[in-house]
Amino acid sequence: MTVPSLLPRQDARTQRDRLEVLTVLINGPEFDPVLRGGVLKIPPSHPVYPWNCTVPDCARSRWRRYAMCSVHADQWQEAEAGGMTRTQFLRGAEPLAAWEAPEEMMCRICPQRPAFSLRLAVCFRHRNRWLSHLKRHPGADEDDGCRRTT
Ligand SMILES: [Zn+2]
Ligand SMILES: [Zn+2]
Numbered sequence: 001m002t003v004p005s006l007l008p009r010q011d012a013r014t015q016r017d018r019l020e021v022l023t024v025l026i027n028g029p030e031f032d033p034v035l036r037g038g039v040l041k042i043p044p045s046h047p048v049y050p051w052n053c054t055v056p057d058c059a060r061s062r063w064r065r066y067a068m069c070s071v072h073a074d075q076w077q078e079a080e081a082g083g084m085t086r087t088q089f090l091r092g093a094e095p096l097a098a099w100e101a102p103e104e105m106m107c108r109i110c111p112q113r114p115a116f117s118l119r120l121a122v123c124f125r126h127r128n129r130w131l132s133h134l135k136r137h138p139g140a141d142e143d144d145g146c147r148r149t150t
Helices: 012-026 070-081 086-092 124-136
Strands: none
8 A cells, every 4th residue: 555545536626626716715805915926025014924124214124023123123122221112212213224125136246146145245155255355354345345446
């Protein structure tokens, strides 16, 4: 006796019927249109899967805690320790420009690989090579990843 013989047999019609039911449900009015299609693009302030920082107009994605970006989460921890309420903090916090691109970015040296460091726009391998280079040449410019010649 083989394992497939233990499974309930499904004929082609059963599979087709299930696919039709699934297709009808996905195209129904209660199915979130964001979840349709091949590549899902969740908007930053999606009601179920939000990923934006909750500080008004902050363009950065939220970090693991506090539903804020890492900078605002750090600021909030200090403010909370000082007795500030979350509402007061959110009203007074300065919004920040996007640090990371919301879209996938490719390595600028080998464009077939995704960028690991979005600041440098290079893949994991090139980022490590760059960090290794900085260790050997401490005077290299760390801001833009390019050595400037003057
Ligand atoms: Zn933020
Ligand atoms: Zn690369």
